Structure formats: C-alpha cells, structure tokens
Amino acid sequence: MTTTSPPAPAGSAKADQAARRDLYRTMTLIRAFEEAIKRDYWADKGPGFDIGKGLVPGEMHLAAGQEPVAAGVCAHLTADDAVTATHRPHHFAIAHGMDLKALAAEIFGRETGLGHGRGGHMHLFDPATHFSCSGIIAEGYPPALGQAFAFQRQGTDRIAVAVTGEGAANQGAFHESLNLAALWHLPVVFVVEDNDWGISVPRSASTSVASNAARAAAHGMPGVRVEDNAVETVHAAAAEAVARARAGQGPSLIEVHTLRLWGHFEGDAEGYRPELDQVPGRDPLPTYRATLVADGVLTDADADAITAEASAQVEEAIAFAKDSPLPDPAHASAYVFA
Amino acid sequence: MTTTSPPAPAGSAKADQAARRDLYRTMTLIRAFEEAIKRDYWADKGPGFDIGKGLVPGEMHLAAGQEPVAAGVCAHLTADDAVTATHRPHHFAIAHGMDLKALAAEIFGRETGLGHGRGGHMHLFDPATHFSCSGIIAEGYPPALGQAFAFQRQGTDRIAVAVTGEGAANQGAFHESLNLAALWHLPVVFVVEDNDWGISVPRSASTSVASNAARAAAHGMPGVRVEDNAVETVHAAAAEAVARARAGQGPSLIEVHTLRLWGHFEGDAEGYRPELDQVPGRDPLPTYRATLVADGVLTDADADAITAEASAQVEEAIAFAKDSPLPDPAHASAYVFA
Amino acid sequence: MTVTETPATPAPQSHRLTTAKAMADGIAEEMRRDPAVIYLGEDVGAYGGIFGSTTGLLDEFGPTRVLDTPISESAFIGLGIGAAVEGMRPIVELMFADFMGVCLDQIYNHMAKIHFESGGNVKVPMVLTTAVGGGYSDAAQHSQCLWGTFAHLPGMKVVVPSNPYDAKGLMISAIRDDNPVVYMFHKGVMGLAWMAKNPRASADVPDGAYTVEIGKAATARKGTDVTVVTLSLSVHHALDVAERLAPQGIDVEVIDLRSLVPLDREAILGSVARTGHLVVVDEDYLSFGLSGEVVATVTEHDPGMLRAAAVRVANPDTPVPYSRPLEQVVLPGPARIEAAIRKVLGG
Amino acid sequence: MTVTETPATPAPQSHRLTTAKAMADGIAEEMRRDPAVIYLGEDVGAYGGIFGSTTGLLDEFGPTRVLDTPISESAFIGLGIGAAVEGMRPIVELMFADFMGVCLDQIYNHMAKIHFESGGNVKVPMVLTTAVGGGYSDAAQHSQCLWGTFAHLPGMKVVVPSNPYDAKGLMISAIRDDNPVVYMFHKGVMGLAWMAKNPRASADVPDGAYTVEIGKAATARKGTDVTVVTLSLSVHHALDVAERLAPQGIDVEVIDLRSLVPLDREAILGSVARTGHLVVVDEDYLSFGLSGEVVATVTEHDPGMLRAAAVRVANPDTPVPYSRPLEQVVLPGPARIEAAIRKVLGG
Ligand SMILES: Cc1ncc(C[n+]2csc(CCOP(=O)(O)OP(=O)(O)O)c2C)c(N)n1
Ligand SMILES: Cc1ncc(C[n+]2csc(CCOP(=O)(O)OP(=O)(O)O)c2C)c(N)n1
Ligand SMILES: [Mg+2]
Ligand SMILES: [Mg+2]
Helix, strand or coil: CEEECCCCCCCCHHHHHHHHHHHHHHHHHHHHHHHHHHHHHHHCCCCCCCCCCCCCCCCCCCCCCCHHHHHHHHCCCCCCCEEEECCCCHHHHHHCCCCHHHHHHHHCCCCCCCCCCCCCCCCCCECCCCEEECCCCCCCHHHHHHHHHHHHHCCCCCCEEEEEECHHHHCHHHHHHHHHHHHCCCCEEEEEEECCEECCEEHHHCCCCCCCHHHHHCCCCCEEEECCCCHHHHHHHHHHHHHHHHCCCCCEEEEEECCCCCCCCCCCCCCCCCCHHHCCCCCHHHHHHHHHHHCCCCCHHHHHHHHHHHHHHHHHHHHHHHHCCCCCHHHCCCCCCC | CEEECCCCCCCCHHHHHHHHHHHHHHHHHHHHHHHHHHHHHHHCCCCCCCCCCCCCCCCCCCCCCCHHHHHHHHCCCCCCCEEEECCCCHHHHHHCCCCHHHHHHHHCCCCCCCCCCCCCCCCCCECCCCEEECCCCCCCHHHHHHHHHHHHHCCCCCCEEEEEECHHHHCHHHHHHHHHHHHCCCCEEEEEEECCEECCEEHHHCCCCCCCHHHHHCCCCCEEEECCCCHHHHHHHHHHHHHHHHCCCCCEEEEEECCCCCCCCCCCCCCCCCCHHHCCCCCHHHHHHHHHHHCCCCCHHHHHHHHHHHHHHHHHHHHHHHHCCCCCHHHCCCCCCC | CCCCCCCCCCCCCEEEEEHHHHHHHHHHHHHHHCCCEEEEECCCCCCCCCCCCCCCHHHHHCCCCEEECCCCHHHHHHHHHHHHHCCCEEEEEEEEHHHHHHCHHHHHHHHCCHHHHCCCCCCCCCEEEEEECCCCCCCCCCCCCCHHHHHHCCCCEEECCCCHHHHHHHHHHHHHCCCCEEEEEEHHHCCCCCCCCCHHHEEEEECCCCCCCCCCCEEEECCCCEEEEECCHHHHHHHHHHHHHHHHCCCEEEEECCEEECCCHHHHHHHHHHHCCEEEEEEEECCCCHHHHHHHHHHHHCHHHCCCCCEEEEECCCCCCCCHHHHHHHCCCHHHHHHHHHHHCCC | CCCCCCCCCCCCCEEEEEHHHHHHHHHHHHHHHCCCEEEEECCCCCCCCCCCCCCCHHHHHCCCCEEECCCCHHHHHHHHHHHHHCCCEEEEEEEEHHHHHHCHHHHHHHHCCHHHHCCCCCCCCCEEEEEECCCCCCCCCCCCCCHHHHHHCCCCEEECCCCHHHHHHHHHHHHHCCCCEEEEEEHHHCCCCCCCCCHHHEEEEECCCCCCCCCCCEEEECCCCEEEEECCHHHHHHHHHHHHHHHHCCCEEEEECCEEECCCHHHHHHHHHHHCCEEEEEEEECCCCHHHHHHHHHHHHCHHHCCCCCEEEEECCCCCCCCHHHHHHHCCCHHHHHHHHHHHCCC
C-alpha cells in the first residue's frame, strides 16, 4: 500500500491541457447537477420539511465535494466499461456518461426516466453505460465482479469499477468481493470514497485501520490511498489500476480521502460534525479552477463558460424531466417479471 | 504477522512436564471420542450407506488430526471463558471441558443430551462451559464478540475464543467480526484452523492470500500463523493471544496449519484429494507421543495408560448415551419459546 | 377508538408523546431500571436513530450503553446475541428491515434458534428493532414491511405497534421478555417532524413503566358489519375509512394485531364470528405472508363463518416503486381499503 | 399417477435416471447448446455437488464453465447477477437453502428487483439452485424448506420439482427463462445412493432437451373426494397415502404445484371445485407461508367451495429437531397426511 502524491500529467502538453479541462468540465457538470437537484428537492418540501412531498420526494444523497473521485476514475473508462455505485450515485453516473435527461427524469419519477420512474435516485440502471447502483451498503460490489467476469470471458479488455464509501468497507460483502476478484483475476477497480463519515458515525468509530488500502493487501491485491481529494491525483492512481485491470493483471483498490460538502442526505441537520469551514481548501471545485487558471490551462472566461455550459445542460435535462409524464398507475406492477 | 516456531516450554521443568502430559491427555481423549463416534456412526448405516439411518444419523464432521489446535488453545482457558466453534466442534468442546456424557447423549439424540436431542452434533450449547457452535460458516464468530463484550462490561478478565476453518475466512461475517472486535478492544482470540480444504475446495481455490494472519492486519490486530500442527507451538501462540485479551489489550488471531485426517464428513469419498500417506508425520498424536517419550515426559506405559483411561471415559459416556431415553415426540415443539 | 389498555381519559401522570418518543421513553425506563439493557446500532448515538427511536438516550446513558456501530449488521447483531446469552438485555437496531438480507443468518439461524437447539438451556433475551414501511418515495430497497418473512421463521416474537401507547408498552414487554423479540416500527406511525403525520401518531402516554402484553390484538374500533384485520400504519388508514363509512351505515370493526408472533387467532375468529365478513389489510407483500395466514386461520376453523369471500388488500407482489403515483397504488391506502369493504359487503 | 407431460409409456429415446441425474442432464443439454451457460458454487466441480446436482459436468465442460467458489455466497451470487446482466446465463448453487441468511440481500434486493427497478431495461436471466428439506437428521440449520420465504419476496420465480421428468424439464425452462428462477430441489427426491429413496426418485426421462412450463401445476393423481395440494417430497408421501386409502374407498386427488411463483391458482380452484375438500401438505413452516396462501386462494374465491374446514399439514413452526423421533413428528409425513384427509372428510 502506498500513498500517492500529485503526478506530473503524462503525454504532450496539449493533450494534457485538454485532459485537465475535461476533468474540470466533468466536475463542473456534476456540481451543477447536484446543485440543481438540491434546489428542486427543497423547492416544495414545505411548510416545514416533509420528505414525501414535492417533485423529488424520498431520500436524496448528493455528492458535492466528491467530484474528484468520479471524474478522476471515469476519465479512464468508455461506455463499454461497467460502473456499480452506491446510494450516492450521481457523480459517478454523470462522469461515466449517463444521459442527463434520463437521469433527471428518473429522479423526478417520470415515465421517461431510466427506469420509467420505478427505480429512483438510488436505483439507476443504464444498459448504455453499463451503470448500476444499489442502496444497500457494499452490496453493489458483487455484481461488478460478474460484469468483469463476463467481459473477461468475452475476451475483451473491458473492466468494471465498483464504488463504495469507507463505511461500507466494514460490511462483509466488501471483503468477499475483494477476495473473489483477486482469486479469479477479475478486471475490477475497487474504489473507496472515504469522506470520513458513514451518516453520523466517524471513520474512527467504524474502521479499525487507518487505510482501506491495507485491506487490499489482505486479499492479495495492490491498494493505494489518495490523501488529497485532488482530481489529478485520483486520475493518476486510477490510470495504474485501470491499466492493470485491462492488461489482465487483476483487480486493485483505490481509496480516496474525499469530503462530502453537504449532509448525508438532504435534511440532515449534521449535529454530529463540526463546521466544514475548518477544513482548508475544502471545496475541490474552486481549488481546481484556481490551479488550472494559474497553470494557464483555463482563463477565467473559459472557466465561466464551462460553468455556464454545464448549467445549461443540467437545466435542459431538468426541464425535460419536469415536462415528462408521470407513469401510469395502471401499470404499477409492470416489469416485476420480464 | 509472524510465523512461530516451537517454543521452549516456560516455567519449572516439573510444571512443564505436567502441562505437556495434560496436552497429550486432551488430544488422546479427543481422538478416542472421535474414533468411537466414527465407529458407532458407521455401525448401523448399512446395507450400503444411508445417512439417515442408525443410532447417530445425519452429517458427522469429525476432527481427528486437528487435536493440537483445540488442546493447545483451550489449555489456557477456564470454564468461565467462552468458546464458539463450528460444524466440526467436538475437539474444542472436549478440550474446553464439556461433560462427555451430555455431549455423547446429544450426538445420540437423547433426552439427556446437552440440548435434549434438539441440537445435534453441530449445535452444542453448554452454559456450564460457555460453549456454543454453529453449522453456518463463519457465523459463530459474531456471538463470540457479544460474550466477550459482556465479560468486559462485567469487569472480569474472561475471554471468548472464536474458531473457524480457513474456508470460512472468505465469508463476510469473518471480516465484520474482526473489525468490530478490534474497534471495541474486545477480549477475543480468533482461531483459524487451516486444514487446507473446505470440503473439496483447496485453500488455493478459495483464498487469495497465503496466510489469514495477513487478514488480522487488515483489521488492526496481531496475527500469527502456526505452521506445524504441533500442540506446543499452538500452546505458545495462544499463550500470548490469551494474555493479551485478558489484559484488556484487545483481540488477536491465530491461524494453525493443521490436517483433517478423515473426510470432510463421514461418507466423504475424498476423490478430490491425494492420499495422506504423502504427508510426513501427518498424525499429530503418535508424533507427540514419541516426542514426550523421547523427552522422558512419558513412558510408553504412561502413554498407554492415558489412552486406556481416555477410552474408558469415552465408552462410559457412550454407554450413558445409548442407555438414555429418546425424547418424547409429544414435546417436539417444546423450547421454541422460553 | 384506540386500544383497550389506553385509559379513556389521560391518566394524571401522562404526557403527549409521538410514537417515536414513546418508544424511546420505554427504552429509557428499562435502562434506568436494569443496567443490563444497552442499545446498539447504526446512528443510534449522536444522531438519535434515523427515525428517532433513540432520541435523548445517549445524553442520559452515555456511550457505554448507547453504542454506534460500524455498518456490519451480522457482526453487531451477533454481538447482541452473545451478550444476551451472557445475561445482558441488548436492544439492537437494524436501521431498515430491508437490510435483513445482509444479516438474516444471525437473526433466524442464531437469535431465533439457540433456545430451541439448546433444549431450553440458553436464553436469548434481546430485542431487534427495525423500521419498516413506505409511503414517502424511498423505493424498493427502503420501503418494505417484510414482517411476513420474520414471522414465518420460528423462534422470534414479532411485534408491530401502531400508536404511542402500544409503542411504549410493547417495548417494555419486549425488553423484559426472555425470548428474542423483533420490534418493527413503521416510519409513518412515528410522528416524525419531517414526515406526513397521522393525528394518531401523537397521544397521551402514561409516565413510568407499564407493559402491553405481547400476543394480544386490540380492538381499535368496535363494529358490527365487517372485520378489518390489520396492523401498524394500516390501522390508521382503516380507522379513517371506518369513520368515513359510519355515517353511511357501514359499521366497521378494526382489529389491530399488534403482534404477528404470537398471532392472536382468537381475536380474529371472535370478531369474524360476529361480523361474518373479513377484510385483511397488510402493507407487506400479498402472497405467502400475513394476509393469507389470517384468511386461512378462519377457513381452517370454519369456512361457514364467512358470509362472503374474504378480501385481502396488500402490496400486489411488486417491489415498491419510487414514483409517487405508482407507489400510491401499490400501498394499501384508504381508497383500496374502502373498496374492499364495499366489495366484501356485496357493494 | 405422475405428471401430465410424462408419456404413459417410456419414449423410445429415454433413460432411467434419478432426479439428481435428470437435473444434471438438463443442465448439460443447455450447456452444450449455449456457451453462455455456466455453473458455479461450492463443491460443484470435482465433488459434483454435495447432492449430486452437477455430477459429470466438470468432466464434460471443464473448470472454465463449472466453477468451484470460495465460501462467499454474497460475492458469488452477486457475480452471477452481474454476469447475467452482461448476457451470460449463470446457474449458481447455494448449497443449502438454509444458508440464504448470509446472502439474501443479493437474492431478494438485487437479483429479484433489478428488472423492475430498471423499468424492464435490464434482465437477470439466472438460475439459483438450492437444496432443501429434512428427514435425515440434519437438524435446524440444514433441513429447512424455506420456499415460503423465497416466494413471498417478489421478482423471482420459484420452482420445486418432485420427480426426474420435471427436474430436467423445469431446469431447461429455468435456464431459458429471462427472469431469475430459484430452483429448489429436495434432497429426498434426488434419488441419492446414500439417502433413503422413494421409488419415484428414479424414472424414465426422455433424452435431449424438453421443457416443463413454469407455473403449471400437475395432477399427480386424479381423485374425487379430497384435494391434496402439495409439492416436492411431500408429493411422494401424498401419493403413498392416496394409494393406501384407495381400497378403502377414499379417492384422493394430488396436485403437485411444481412452482410457488407463479402459483397455479386455477389448478387449485379447479380441483377443490370438484372435491369440495382441501388438505395442504407443506414441509415448510406452517404460519405465514405457502399453506396459508393456498387456503386463502380458495377462501377469497369462494368459501362456499369448501364442504369442510381446510386442513394444513406442515412444520408446526418449530426449528427442525435433530433427534429422529422429534424430527419425524415435525415433518408432514404419511401418518399426519392420512389423519388430515380423514379429518377433512369428517372421519
Ligand atoms: C446494509 C446497509 N446498512 C445500512 C444502511 C444505511 N446507510 C445508508 S448510507 C449509510 C452510510 C454509508 O457510509 P459510507 O459507506 O461511508 O458512504 P457515504 O454515505 O459516506 O457516501 C448507511 C449506514 C444501508 N443502506 N445498507
Ligand atoms: C454459509 C455456509 N456456506 C456453506 C456451508 C457448507 N459447508 C459446511 S462445511 C464447509 C467447508 C468449511 O471449510 P472450512 O471453513 O475450511 O472448515 P473445515 O470443514 O475444513 O473444518 C462448507 C462449505 C455452510 N455450512 N455455511
Ligand atoms: Mg462515508
Ligand atoms: Mg478447512
């Protein structure tokens, strides 16, 4: 297990600049999406707060602050690769290229949504990008093994990325999956998003070791911990892990020390954690923007344009969702069986 | 993680000799018991082999060859300490001091058995020795945590020993238990009996790492692997682990490379594994006897006497079992609720 | 209109509590009385339980008796079992019943069977609390009731309070019971500030300890025309419907089962004997569960008791859909209950 | 006396097979036809399956298609799900249904729900095979049927063959089905050399591929006086009892459900309409399961169909005891079935 430090981007300076802009663009798009969902989620929950009310009811787990993980990892993937995510899935869904309209429409419970409104935000299944997620902690890992297994059998170099939080690394399915993937040399990249908290339980009260990379070693695979929630560090760590998997050298694990900027879910009063103001450079988005501007990769105007473009894309998707019809209750039990 | 080598027995020479004789006595008693059960199990399964027939029906998992693990560990325990074992539980039950008559009677399905015939050989619950076991792989670990937790809360130095096979170390509950025990500093000694096989599946096809002691590290606790299936090596490793737990220093793990001399269960044709004749010094019982005779701890006559005494004890227990009444079918549903 | 044990007028020593607060109150009573009682689970400490089941407990009893756990349900439920075996009285929270799939082995093969397998020599006096139910768009993995599943597997009692009084009294009974008790609380009856509330989710609850006997159904409303056998949140829907139908001359009896195990078969039979008509309302899946068991209870006693075919209102064997209009038809809401009553009465 | 699809005389191309061999035969047929079919689980390779479900498959198809797994049920069942999603047709063995507790989440929250949650966009064509049942003193954690639990949870078909012909035909149907199918085989019908055998556990089975439709019950024996609805090993007991009672003028109809999901409610109603008497025989736990569902199916159709109270013969909500005399009374054996038939006929 090693801890990586920010890499010098590889390749030609020009290509690098484009790649760095893309990372920023992805992060910006994710943030724009999460902010828009937050806005619309809260728009009609009152008076007071009723979780069941409004255009977007139910639990809502947003990933603002964790964009570097999704952007850094998914930059190495194509739509032929699989991603299995968690109850907090939007950032990975977007970074992996899910159609924003189908995503938004599912969150708004519309017939045009990915699952015709059946799934909701924790149950996004996209055959086009081999994306799925699960609301049950760590239980998204095992199906990723099967996707990787199928890709391997089909003689391709496609891979599967399996994501969980640090809280999930204490769930049995996490360990079973690592062992089986290592044993069968499956092309999987395991990603652990360590945002320090599992709802209100701090990492120190849930996890007996300092790094989940140490747990990779317990299953005979390389593990790395990225300490800085910087997209380029994640990108570099993922480059190795993805290359390894594609080359048939088996699975590996990346843990990223990231930060959830908002509550566990919307409505979380967060009485259990101190103000984030204490965390220096806590928001990775302006930090990265400043870096890119300082490095001459973006002008402020470029960056603003990226933000504007992201916002437009998101608003278009949300408008599409809102304009879409709700599912017909007469078909509530459709799709139980094929 | 370390690999221990045979220790020099500690303490006065006289005490050591007594301790070594006790280890041999325990191993001999276990073997006598397992041989007697094997005999009576097969006595009336014919013609052919019908698993449901005879005085002792059902699955039967015997532990011949694994005596060093139980004897070496349990020598450090009193009846106030807890042991949770597996589907292969007799050696630990006996080493931990379970009443042989109640044990035998349970295996024979009698009203005088530990569980009045309700449990059977995989479900032995003995309040007197805080012993329990489970037929579900690795699921005996979690309750051991609770016993240790209660002992800790009660301000005692009592401990819990949790046993599984190496196959079980790939089950989620194994990992969850290690993490929680480490986190809460519970007085638990985890024991993994690595007999190289989980039924027909060799360790190489089930486990991605060479030693499960490495998995202790993944949960922040010391782990040690004993390579030689020698009772004194186990005894030494357990001394440390038990002392640690009693001193409030938390859990640790011992893996012992042991050997199952017979089939996974009685009736196992063992087509999957090579003849054990290839394994040098494969039976730990004559090996240990030879050592003790060579060291002058026992004469051959002493050893024979121990064997005879063990045999007498076992036959008495089995006679008790056979003489005991079967449970009254009218009370088949008794004990579902307290 | 509420349970028989509830005093008609509030006792002098009582407070108006939500179901959640009444549940926590019952736990606190027992924790004060018996140092062996502890509470453990995810987010039960500083957070106070995602659905308010432990509000205030950490403050009063501290982190040695109210313990946040890792997300390791098999390990910590098993820990509860072992602690119970050694004389403690643990209450262990499984945050949502939907998560049973990661830890059911500890629950049904261990917690529920040890007493039997030990021939009565080992007791497992623990309470497994868990949140159930839908209605707020939490979709297929966070909205299930699943009580039919727990009740099918022998060796554990299963209680399902519908109101504050029962929530407290059943909790105290559960803690004092020498058997494992699964205590399933519907989010919709908890009276949470952040969820739609039925007015019955708050009520006057006596101070101090009292018990509600496990295994006795309550007649939530007396009536003569039709028996509605139900439980948990559906009790409220059934009562709402009953009140609406009363002026129309339809007099509905509502039986609140309060526990599935033991199932109060006498209460069911007694009511149906009087009304001759049976509707079962169950938010769990329709087939192979509670609703069939209730109907079968009557039929194996005497099918002649029924003057019309029994009607079941339940989830039509469909994962709970996310989208509101879909979820609303899958749940056994007031409209479906009313239609069932009219149908069984030949309307 | 056996299923309707079984030719009265053996087809020219047929062999006498045990149920276990017929099951493996069906798997082999499909593995030959479709390279996407694989089989994975514990001891399914060199061992051939603890209950003979995969005998010979490793030899023919090799270790890339018949895979021994670690004891990690959540991981390898989940692996099956992911592989199915990506176009394979995995058959995954859970050695005993009793072990569901360590992996139920993958089964019921994933395998069974993905198709629904995806709005039909993702299919999970996999078969989950698992051994069930008692009778040979394997005690409380290795003798359960639990089909009621699987059937209660929506999104998976549940098939339960009772004989060699159905075992093969249902296996082929299950593999070809685009839905997840749980295939539960009772150890006592497998015809294992090392377990007591019912003579019906071996029979002539056609060579080559054929299907038995999932969701259609079979009339295992036609009769006029009483309907016995049952499945799996209990079919054999019911037939034995029926044969014994025939000379006494009691003509028993035996319905072999063959699947719980879908449940062939028409077959149940059709038979009870003719006989007016219902006995349900179910080796699973009595309450909140299959037996109640069958009775309720009749009652919600028309309680007047029943000329006497229905009788259920099942496990009396008791963990399966180890000791033989205890186990024998807990199981729904021939004596209890006969008594039930006499009781329902007013004897
Ligand atoms: C098996 C299971 N247990 C508990 C939960 C409830 N739960 C949902 S999210 C969560 C915390 C997860 O923490 P972590 O894995 O760190 O992910 P994060 O929310 O921080 O992204 C918990 C306990 C669940 N969904 N599944
Ligand atoms: C959860 C679960 N899965 C599978 C089994 C079936 N089973 C019983 S023993 C066994 C092998 C266990 O191997 P190991 O842990 O090495 O113990 P050993 O038998 O070698 O002592 C298996 C797979 C089980 N009892 N429980
Ligand atoms: Mg986290
Ligand atoms: Mg082993």
